[in-house]
Amino acid sequence: MAAEVTRAEVCATAVADGFRGDGEILVSCFGTVPSIGARLAKLTFEPDLLLTDGIASLVENVLPVSGKAPAAVVEGWLPFRSVFDLLWGGRRHVMMFASQIDRFGNQNFACIGPHAKPTAQLLGMRGAPGNTISHRTSYWVPNHSPQVFVEQVDVVSGLGNDRAAALGKASARFHDLRRVISNLGVFDFATPERRMRLAAVHPGVTVEQVVKATGFELVIPREVPETRLPSDAELALIRERIDPEGLASKEVRG
Amino acid sequence: MDKRTSVEAAVSELADGMTIGIGGWGSRRKPMSIVREILRSPVKDLTLVSYGGPDVGLLCKAGKLRRLVYGFVSLDSIPLEPHFRAARQAGAIPEVRELDEGMLQWGLYAAALRLPFLPTRAGLGTSVMEINPELRTVRSPYADGEELVAMPALELDVAFVHMNRADARGNAQYLGPDLYFDDLFCAAAKRRFVTCEKLVETKDLLAEGSLHTLRINRTLVDGVIEVPGGAHFTECPPDYGRDEAFQREYAASAKDEEGWRKFRTEWLDVPEAEYQAKVRARGVR
Numbered sequence: 001m002a003a004e005v006t007r008a009e010v011c012a013t014a015v016a017d018g019f020r021g022d023g024e025i026l027v028s029c030f031g032t033v034p035s036i037g038a039r040l041a042k043l044t045f046e047p048d049l050l051l052t053d054g055i056a057s058l059v060e061n062v063l064p065v066s067g068k069a070p071a072a073v074v075e076g077w078l079p080f081r082s083v084f085d086l087l088w089g090g091r092r093h094v095m096m097f098a099s100q101i102d103r104f105g106n107q108n109f110a111c112i113g114p115h116a117k118p119t120a121q122l123l124g125m126r127g128a129p130g131n132t133i134s135h136r137t138s139y140w141v142p143n144h145s146p147q148v149f150v151e152q153v154d155v156v157s158g159l160g161n162d163r164a165a166a167l168g169k170a171s172a173r174f175h176d177l178r179r180v181i182s183n184l185g186v187f188d189f190a191t192p193e194r195r196m197r198l199a200a201v202h203p204g205v206t207v208e209q210v211v212k213a214t215g216f217e218l219v220i221p222r223e224v225p226e227t228r229l230p231s232d233a234e235l236a237l238i239r240e241r242i243d244p245e246g247l248a249s250k251e252v253r254g
Numbered sequence: 255m256d257k258r259t260s261v262e263a264a265v266s267e268l269a270d271g272m273t274i275g276i277g278g279w280g281s282r283r284k285p286m287s288i289v290r291e292i293l294r295s296p297v298k299d300l301t302l303v304s305y306g307g308p309d310v311g312l313l314c315k316a317g318k319l320r321r322l323v324y325g326f327v328s329l330d331s332i333p334l335e336p337h338f339r340a341a342r343q344a345g346a347i348p349e350v351r352e353l354d355e356g357m358l359q360w361g362l363y364a365a366a367l368r369l370p371f372l373p374t375r376a377g378l379g380t381s382v383m384e385i386n387p388e389l390r391t392v393r394s395p396y397a398d399g400e401e402l403v404a405m406p407a408l409e410l411d412v413a414f415v416h417m418n419r420a421d422a423r424g425n426a427q428y429l430g431p432d433l434y435f436d437d438l439f440c441a442a443a444k445r446r447f448v449t450c451e452k453l454v455e456t457k458d459l460l461a462e463g464s465l466h467t468l469r470i471n472r473t474l475v476d477g478v479i480e481v482p483g484g485a486h487f488t489e490c491p492p493d494y495g496r497d498e499a500f501q502r503e504y505a506a507s508a509k510d511e512e513g514w515r516k517f518r519t520e521w522l523d524v525p526e527a528e529y530q531a532k533v534r535a536r537g538v539r
Contacts, residue, residue: 056431079432081281084356088376110352111342115385121342122334124306124326129354130376157383163379170400171378 005229007183008033008248009238010202010246011142013230014186016041018138018179019093024048025136026058026078026092032243034095034252036067036139038236039098052078066245071098087127090174093136096128098180100153103196103216105177105189107132107139115155128157133164136176142251146215161194183252184210186227191219200227204254217218257424259477261526265291266448268412271320273301275362275408275443277415277436278488279328281307281496283428285416287484287526292318294522301335303362303408305355305434307488308504311337312522314347315514323349323408325355329505331498336508344388351386353377353405361408366441370419375404413443416485417470418493420450421459424475429463440474451493453480483530500533 002006019027027038027049029159039062042049053059063069078086086092100108113119127168131137137158141148142143153177156163164172179199180187186200198210203226211218230238239246265288268274278284289309292300299320304310306327313319315337327338341347353361354376364372373392376382383389390516392404415436418429426448428436440446448470454461459468487504489496507517521529 077431080434081359084359088356088374111382115350115352115381117345118342121339123328124324125352125354125380125382126326127355129380129382130356130374132380133375133378155385156379159379167379168401170398171375171402198354211442 006249007254008252010227010248011181011183011252012036012238012248013234014039014181014227018181019046019049022046022049026050028092028094030095030097031140032065032248035096036238036242036248043237044234050247058107059238064242064244066243066247083162087166088134089129089186090135094131095138095140096158098139098148100148100150101139101180102150102153102160104160104162105196106153106156106163108155109212110155110157116190125157129159132159132175134174136242138178139180139184141180144184144213146213149214149216152214161185161189184213198224200225202227256422257390257476257478259479261287261291261479261481264477264479265295265526267445268297270297271299274409275303275410275413276309277434277439278307278432281488281501283430283485283490284309284488285484286486286488287449287481288414290522290526290529303410311335314338314341319347319349321349323351325353325358329501332501332505336505340508353386354382357405359404359438362435362438362442364405364407365409366438368408370518371404371406374405375402377403388516393535408442410443413446415439415448416449418451418457419462420448420478421453421454421456422478424448424472424478425456425459425468426450426470426475427459427463428465429467433469437469437474440470446475447477448475449479449481449484451482451490459498483533486533
């Protein structure tokens, strides 16, 4: 490859790896890097994933996130009502963003400050409560900082592992937090208490950097691997087919 | 029965303290001519149920709401609705009922089916249960014994939706990609008003769309009003897209009171016919 691999490309590849094994389910992504990652997974090891055009169509061919798009090959109709049916039925993996997230993966994108009179009103609950209790959920954080990775979220929109455990097995049996991917590293919940663990640091990032940018105590394994680099074939797909104009570099620099 | 009426007559049915539902989604196919007429009317203390867009922003800014029931408020191409944000951050909406967006559907569906509630997992364990203190859970009476949220019926006094086509008897048609929950808004309400881009003869309802687009039949409708451009500045495909330039001006009017006063004088304190004529003069539609 002529140019060096960018951080955004590493993140997109990590996102794609997070969809490994998902098979024939809908993947919904918010943000450029997650959208690239989902497309990369579909074009390589998860060809059965379903993607939408962002409106109400399921699209069989993989449309780019930037540049000139070919005509969509529509394979189905998915208006909002069908989205709710599908997600409550569990056939979905969502990657949402987080304005705040805590060590158990409780997520907030509703508002900052007290809900009665927030200092910053954000989107609102949206579908986060229903998503997180119904199917696989991952998060994307393009700006890893102590303001996002917090000791305690102001409002819980997405259900975390501690609160899910408190609900009991019956109610929380479809709760399934997978990964958090940030511009610094990859995180999972593979610990006995289902606390957030540093699973990998992106090339060029140190564990100390991640710890410093995190407002709570992460579980740090003795050996922290590096996030893998995309293969030449994956890089070609990202650069030539999925994001020819390099939109991802606007979301993650470096 | 000929159900043709006017926007003024429909809105004049509203009384202080009523619960209204507004169809559409975000900045998509909102019955904006109705919203503008509510702004001109003296009605106040409304409870609004909405998949929120500029309907919420405008009614918040004008101080029309006592209670807001919603899952989100967004202008789509402008993700955060600035007037709604300002109202929330000033604590200007007396009662806020923020729900998961699927719970909102469930509440409307329960009302439509005349059920007191419908069970769901959505909301369990999250702040939804804390910020909506009237929410209760229910335990499955079957062997699983699962505890679920009992989403209460969202009964509406009046529902307003905007459709692409309708006939004079109240059969209404959407021609865009998504009905959203407009049929449920109508089914959940005591009085139901449809504004439409174009009134057509019943025999012509299948001229532009398939059978499957006739999702609101006349049992769900009390009044029909032909308002071309009635969803402006939100989108109403295939008749027109969102007026993004106008939406940006609307959003910018949240920056200060002077900007709002100007926007209000030019676009809201005028009759609907003048509004539509001025929009046409801009050459967007």
